[in-house]
Structures are given as C-alpha cells and as structure tokens.
Amino acid sequence: MSDRHESSRREFLYRASLTALGVALSSSLTSxxxxxxxxxxxxxxxAKALQALMxxxxxxxxxxxxPHDWNLERRNAVVTxxxxxxxxxxxxxxxxxxxxxxxxxxxxxxxxxxxxxxxxDQVLGSLEYSITGLKPPVRLIVVLGHQDCGxxxxxxxxxxxxxxxxxxxxxxxxxxRPAVELVRELPEDRRLPExxxxxxxxxxxxxxxxxxxxxxxxxxxxxxxxxxxxMETPIESGRVEFFTATP
Numbered sequence: 718m719s720d721r722h723e724s725s726r727r728e729f730l731y732r733a734s735l736t737a738l739g740v741a742l743s744s745s746l747t748s749x750x751x752x753x754x755x756x757x758x759x760x761x762x763x764a765k766a767l768q769a770l771m772x773x774x775x776x777x778x779x780x781x782x783x784p785h786d787w788n789l790e791r792r793n794a795v796v797t798x799x800x801x802x803x804x805x806x807x808x809x810x811x812x813x814x815x816x817x818x819x820x821x822x823x824x825x826x827x828x829x830x831x832x833x834x835x836x837x838d839q840v841l842g843s844l845e846y847s848i849t850g851l852k853p854p855v856r857l858i859v860v861l862g863h864q865d866c867g868x869x870x871x872x873x874x875x876x877x878x879x880x881x882x883x884x885x886x887x888x889x890x891x892x893x894r895p896a897v898e899l900v901r902e903l904p905e906d907r908r909l910p911e912x913x914x915x916x917x918x919x920x921x922x923x924x925x926x927x928x929x930x931x932x933x934x935x936x937x938x939x940x941x942x943x944x945x946x947x948m949e950t951p952i953e954s955g956r957v958e959f960f961t962a963t964p
Contacts, residue, residue: 757853763940766803766857767959773820774957785822792823801827804847806920807861808834808868813946815861818957827855833868833916834860835892836923845929848939856939858924861957862917863946869912872897877908895919910949914960917943921961 759765776782804827805815815821815828827847829840847855872893874880881887896916900908921943925934933939942961947953 761802761853761856763857767859767940767942770803770819770821770859770957771959774818774955776820777818778955782817782820783822787823795824799827799851800824800853801847801851801855803827803857803859804829804844804855805859805861806830806834806840806844807859808832808863808866810863810866812948813861813863818861818946818955827851833866833872833889833893834862834920835868835889836920841924841927841930844924848930848933854939858939858941859944859959860917860920860924860941861944861946862913864910864913864948866909866913866916869893869897869909869916873908873912876901914943914945917945918960 802825805819806829807813807815809830809832815826819826827843829843831837831840844858847858868889871882871886872890875882875890876894876897882890893912893916896912896919897908899915900911903911921941924930924941930939934941942959944957944959947956947958
C-alpha cells in the first residue's frame with residue numbers, strides 16, 4: 718500500500734472515530750436531564766424540596782455538579798409551563814447565583830432577586846404567584862442572604878457613619894436599617910456578618926406577617942426558611958447555612 722493510501726486510510730479512521738465519539742457524547746448528555754419536565758404535589762413537598770437544595774449545595778461545595786441539559790430537547794420540554802419546586806428570595810449579588818449554589822437547572826427554581834433581598838409589594842406578589850398561580854404550587858420559600866453584602870455595608874455606613882447613599886439607594890438602606898440596629902453593640906468586625914443574618918430573619922418575619930402569605934405559612938401549607946451563603950472563611954466559602962429560629 719502506498720504512503721498516500723495509508724495516510725488517507727488513517728485520516729478516514731480518525732474522522733470516523735471522532736464522529737462516533739460525538740454521537741456517544743450527544744446521547745449521554747441528552748440522557749442527563751436537569752429535572753423532571755412534569756412535577757407532582759409530592760415533588761414540591763417542603764421537606765423534600767429543602768433536602769434537594771441542601772444536596773445541591775453539598776455538590777456545589779464539593780465541585781461535583783450534575784451535568785444539566787441546556788439542549789433543545791430540554792428547552793422544549795419546559796415550554797409547557799413553569800414548574801419550580803422551590804422559591805428563592807435572594808440578593809442580586811452575582812457571586813451568589815441560586816441555580817449554581819444549589820446545583821439546579823431550567824425550571825427548577827422560582828427566583829426573586831433584589832439588592833439586599835428587601836421586601837416590596839412586587840416581591841410579595843411574585844412569591845404569592847409562585848404559591849397560588851403555579852401547578853403544582855411551590856410550598857417552600859427560601860430567603861437567601863450572604864456575607865459581604867454591599868447593600869448591608871451601605872446600611873452599616875449610614876447607621877454608624879451617618880452617610881446616606883444618593884438616589885434610589887437610600888430606599889435600600891432604609892429597608893435594611895432595622896437589621897443593622899440590632900448589631901449596634903457588637904464589635905465592628907462582627908457587625909456585617911451578623912447584620913446579614915438578622916436581615917434574613919427579619920425578611921422571614923415580614924413574609925410570615927404578610928396578610929396574604931401569612932395565613933398560608935401559619936397553616937403549614939407553605940414553609941419558609943432562611944439561609945446565609947458563607948464567604949468569610951475559605952474552607953466554608955459556598956456553604957449555605959439554613960436556619961428558622963428568630964435570634
């Protein structure tokens with residue numbers, strides 16, 4: 718066999734092997750769904766939903782994330798409607814994206830974001846929609862705060878240094894001030910992390926006291942928990958500490 722024919726044969730076999738590998742990878746990725754296209758009442762059970770978030774956060778901490786599908790098949794599967802298993806009210810900070818932190822995919826979480834995760838009528842309406850407007854309804858709300866929050870830093874600066882931020886930012890610090898007032902007696906280095914936790918707990922209380930959400934939470938039809946995304950120590954960075962008790 719001539720060198721030219723041998724070279725052509727090797728190139729053909731090489732290209733054929735690449736094609737086979739591509740087909741195998743495509744098949745493998747297609748089989749790994751990021752979540753069921755259709756949920757049931759059982760799949761939105763509050764305890765199971767919280768466990769799914771805790772399991773996802775553990776995978777995130779261990780850098781063992783699931784292979785979520787973003788392909789056309791998965792995108793078409795979720796066109797039928799919204800079917801999240803939990804709602805997350807969280808800060809806008811790009812370092813704490815809920816889908817990544819909890820290792821979830823398309824249509825898994827109903828997310829409401831705003832700096833400092835403050836409560837407004839629009840936030841309440843969004844959470845209420847996830848509970849009363851979706852089928853099956855969401856039955857777990859997570860209020861997710863995080864350490865090193867810029868909005869809380871601004872509120873601390875306003876309270877302790879009498880520096881009010883300009884423009885619309887003042888409305889954020891006004892909403893967060895009650896949490897900062899609770900850390901007045903703490904050492905300076907503990908004010909920011911403790912204010913973050915207080916801010917979460919105060920938001921949880923606001924949800925429980927809302928005239929529309931409150932009755933659902935009181936009847937245990939919907940559960941609400943707080944959580945803090947850890948950032949202070951390298952070994953704990955990324956872990957979400959869940960809690961429900963009032964400080």
